[in-house]
Amino acid sequence: LNRKLKNILLKIEYDGTDYKGWQTQRVFGSRSKTKTIQQTLENVLIKILKEPVKLFASGRTDSGVHAQGQIANFKTHTQIPLTKLKIALNSLLPCDIRIKTVKQVGLDFHARYDAKSKVYQYAILNKSEHSVFTRNFSTHIRYPLDIGLMRKEARAFLGKHDFKSFQASDKRVRNSVRTIKMISVKKQRGYIYIDICADGFVYNMVRNIVGTLIEVGRGKLQAGSIKRILKAANRKYAGPTASARGLRLLKVNYT
Amino acid sequence: LNRKLKNILLKIEYDGTDYKGWQTQRVFGSRSKTKTIQQTLENVLIKILKEPVKLFASGRTDSGVHAQGQIANFKTHTQIPLTKLKIALNSLLPCDIRIKTVKQVGLDFHARYDAKSKVYQYAILNKSEHSVFTRNFSTHIRYPLDIGLMRKEARAFLGKHDFKSFQASDKRVRNSVRTIKMISVKKQRGYIYIDICADGFVYNMVRNIVGTLIEVGRGKLQAGSIKRILKAANRKYAGPTASARGLRLLKVNYT
Numbered sequence: 001l002n003r004k005l006k007n008i009l010l011k012i013e014y015d016g017t018d019y020k021g022w023q024t025q026r027v028f029g030s031r032s033k034t035k036t037i038q039q040t041l042e043n044v045l046i047k048i049l050k051e052p053v054k055l056f057a058s059g060r061t062d063s064g065v066h067a068q069g070q071i072a073n074f075k076t077h078t079q080i081p082l083t084k085l086k087i088a089l090n091s092l093l094p095c096d097i098r099i100k101t102v103k104q105v106g107l108d109f110h111a112r113y114d115a116k117s118k119v120y121q122y123a124i125l126n127k128s129e130h131s132v133f134t135r136n137f138s139t140h141i142r143y144p145l146d147i148g149l150m151r152k153e154a155r156a157f158l159g160k161h162d163f164k165s166f167q168a169s170d171k172r173v174r175n176s177v178r179t180i181k182m183i184s185v186k187k188q189r190g191y192i193y194i195d196i197c198a199d200g201f202v203y204n205m206v207r208n209i210v211g212t213l214i215e216v217g218r219g220k221l222q223a224g225s226i227k228r229i230l231k232a233a234n235r236k237y238a239g240p241t242a243s244a245r246g247l248r249l250l251k252v253n254y255t
Numbered sequence: 256l257n258r259k260l261k262n263i264l265l266k267i268e269y270d271g272t273d274y275k276g277w278q279t280q281r282v283f284g285s286r287s288k289t290k291t292i293q294q295t296l297e298n299v300l301i302k303i304l305k306e307p308v309k310l311f312a313s314g315r316t317d318s319g320v321h322a323q324g325q326i327a328n329f330k331t332h333t334q335i336p337l338t339k340l341k342i343a344l345n346s347l348l349p350c351d352i353r354i355k356t357v358k359q360v361g362l363d364f365h366a367r368y369d370a371k372s373k374v375y376q377y378a379i380l381n382k383s384e385h386s387v388f389t390r391n392f393s394t395h396i397r398y399p400l401d402i403g404l405m406r407k408e409a410r411a412f413l414g415k416h417d418f419k420s421f422q423a424s425d426k427r428v429r430n431s432v433r434t435i436k437m438i439s440v441k442k443q444r445g446y447i448y449i450d451i452c453a454d455g456f457v458y459n460m461v462r463n464i465v466g467t468l469i470e471v472g473r474g475k476l477q478a479g480s481i482k483r484i485l486k487a488a489n490r491k492y493a494g495p496t497a498s499a500r501g502l503r504l505l506k507v508n509y510t
Contacts, residue, residue, distance in 0.1 A: 013386065013387050013388075015390075066387075097387065098386070099384070130353065135351075137388055
């Protein structure tokens with residue numbers, strides 16, 4: 001028997017603007033966007049492979065959030081060579097979803113359970129007007145932000161903390177303890193980029209961290225605030241949730 | 256009389272993807288995009304100023320072409336302060352058009368007749384797959400391009416030449432002599448940027464120059480080709496027209 005089961009890993013880039021996030025959801029009576037990245041990909045895979053396909057991603061991304069290096073895997077009996085599969089996928093997928101890598105991995109690999117950490121990047125354009133070229137991929141903040149203050153305060157997030165203050169109040173998980181391994185605030189060509197690497201993220205965690213750091217940058221929260229907000233373990237003390245359009249899943253680490 | 260006539264200069268950035276170019280055109284029975292940047296801007300200006308407005312740009316940009324620094328001017332009797340006018344414009348304009356500068360200039364200033372030179376930039380993504388984030392603002396070339404060869408050949412464009420070989424065959428002008436003051440080919444973060452500064456451009460000139468340089472980069476045209484093609488003064492010898500989406504009007508120089 002040649003048609004052995006294979007486990008295929010996909011590295012995916014997507015512009016999340018027109019999608020209701022990664023995961024397939026049934027939406028009743030909703031007038032807004034209803035298509036998901038997962039469903040769009042599965043439909044194209046089924047068309048090419050002519051067998052049922054179930055995709056597992058490293059994690060969901062929310063409505064409007066982008067990915068530069070989302071990882072997903074699926075099992076298949078196909079004998080199509082992987083280079084041909086990549087070409088077929090990219091020719092059938094809409095141009096806001098691109099497959100960057102297709103490779104065979106061990107049968108026990110699982111994109112979600114095996115992920116050791118993930119890196120998200122948040123982009124802020126800190127100018128008087130937004131840019132038409134990055135308007136879907138960054139947030140526009142008109143008032144001046146003190147990046148030095150933001151960088152200093154951001155250090156308080158490093159390490160293992162209960163992120164109750166930074167999780168969406170309507171989507172709480174029992175255990176909101178996560179470890180932030182790296183957080184950086186840098187300025188490049190007019191943009192402020194906030195990169196966060198953690199072993200996991202509670203719902204809206206990056207967007208709430210960014211919203212709070214923006215409050216720091218504009219002087220609405222003083223030095224030492226982040227430490228106090230983490231301790232309070234209450235969503236009401238953190239800043240507002242930053243817009244989804246500025247957020248992208250940069251990378252998933254498996255080692 | 257306080258309501259003196261003023262001449263107002265606008266610096267405009269736009270994502271040309273959904274527009275039929277700068278200029279107002281009447282299109283009969285066309286199903287494709289029909290709105291123009293000029294008409295969109297004039298409609299908003301008329302709404303704010305409550306008087307008829309005629310905008311003059313430094314030049315037209317084609318369907319799908321972008322601008323980072325388009326300049327236009329209009330005459331008005333308004334007494335609205337210019338900072339307020341800018342805010343009003345940006346709040347009424349769609350988010351793919353932004354006003355970056357509003358300033359009063361001498362009554363004899365004309366955005367087109369006073370322009371000394373213009374700089375266009377063309378962006379090529381030279382990777383196996385296009386990027387979802389820049390897909391509307393760059394052209395994707397899959398096969399490897401030799402940037403050294405392109406840079407060398409590009410030098411032949413410098414100076415005063417008859418650009419008959421590089422003008423759209425269906426839109427010829429009587430005098431196709433133009434002077435290229437600067438042309439550069441540079442690589443930055445995976446993109447190849449071709450910048451061209453000239454005292455004027457015949458129809459499709461930048462896109463035909465870029466299409467020809469791409470042929471050079473992939474080895475389809477040999478060293479010395481540009482010189483010969485310029486001399487031939489015939490459109491059929493130059494390369495194909497590069498896609499509009501990679502092109503943006505970067506800057507208009509008035510000195």
